[in-house]
Amino acid sequence: MIVWINGAFGAGKTTTARELIELIPNSTLFDPEVLGGALTHLLPAKRLAEVGDFQDLSSWRRLVVDTAAALLAELGGTLVVPMTLLRQDYRDEIFGGLASRRIPVLHVLLAPAETILRERIAGREIPPDLPDGEMRVRQWAYDHIEPYHAALGSWLTADAHLVDTSAQTPYETARHIAEAVRTGDVPACDIVQTPEPTAETLAAGVLLFDEQDRVLLVDPTYKAGWEFPGGVVESGEAPARAGMREVAEETGIRLDDVPRLLVVDWEPPAPPGYGGLRLLYDGGRLTEKDQRPVLPGPELRGWRFVTEEEAADLLPPVRYERLRWALRARERGAALYLEAGVPV
Secondary structure, X not given: OEEEEEEOOOXXXXXXXXXXXXXXXXXXXXXXXXXXXXXXXXXXXXXXXXXXXXXXXXXXXXXXXXXXXXXXXXXXXXXXXXXXXXXXXXXXXXXXXXXXXXXXXXXXXXXXXXXXXHHHHHOOOOXXXXXXXXXXXXXXXXXXXXXXXXXXXXXXXXXXXXXXXXXXXXXXXXXXXXXXXXXXXXXXXXXXXXXXXXXXXXXXXXXXXXXXXXXXXXXXXXXXXXXXXXXXOOOOOOHHXXXXXXXXXXXXOOOOOOOEEEEEEEEOOOOOOOOEEEEEEEEEEOOHHHHOOOOOOOOEEEEEEEOHHHHHHHOOHHHHHHHHHHHHHHHHOOOEEEEOOEEO
């Protein structure tokens, strides 16, 4: 199990976490900031200059999941993780990756009043040997107050156990969290993630269109980037039927007819992924009643109908190429075979 302590920079997450591991039996402190520091020594300066924060590195997000899983396999018990996460897609990616390893995450949010937060940032002890200097570290915390409030007003409190720490010491906050964990007042985050594949997979996606021939894209909680409705074909399942099942599960839309095949795309392995066959089907034009999908569970964050040009800005390059050729196949009335998004 993981107790993830979230909050603005300067909210007292690390201090609280140190107190908390003394109150939760068989618990260990894991600070993902250590991984960010290591990456600054491992990655080329050019790559580091392209991002404003180590959280923007996909390698950091992957390492957080892998390291947490490795520590729990080594030590068992509970990991206490003090780490600010203000981007919903990053939160979903990390928590979803942990869910794929069957690791429950209890999400706790420290939320002092802003005046208290600013006072704590101003009085925060900064190690004198930090290369960035004291002023820059404090300014970093001040600059992230606004993004914190933006996240607080939208998604941040949806699954987090909120603790107002304005009048509490770190020890009092830790006692509150430990008791809430013990009594079950902090539920595990309801983020769905299918188990990570151990070999090549077969996946089926379905393209659904509105009356303007815009295509439906969905925004999964469990991986980065927009996607088509669909998913992995289960053992013994017909691919087209799998696509229909996934559409119903993800959007609430039930297709009456088996969709027509548009594209077969062989996706080469790209570690840590295994690749496999990706099929895209034509689910046809939705009726006006069906054009507002229902998101019945925790798998999807949102949806939208987009033009081909708009899809280019939302889809990862490989998925966009797959969509582009699927639309050409739809126009021509003949399916296409692709390898890595390129017709063969």
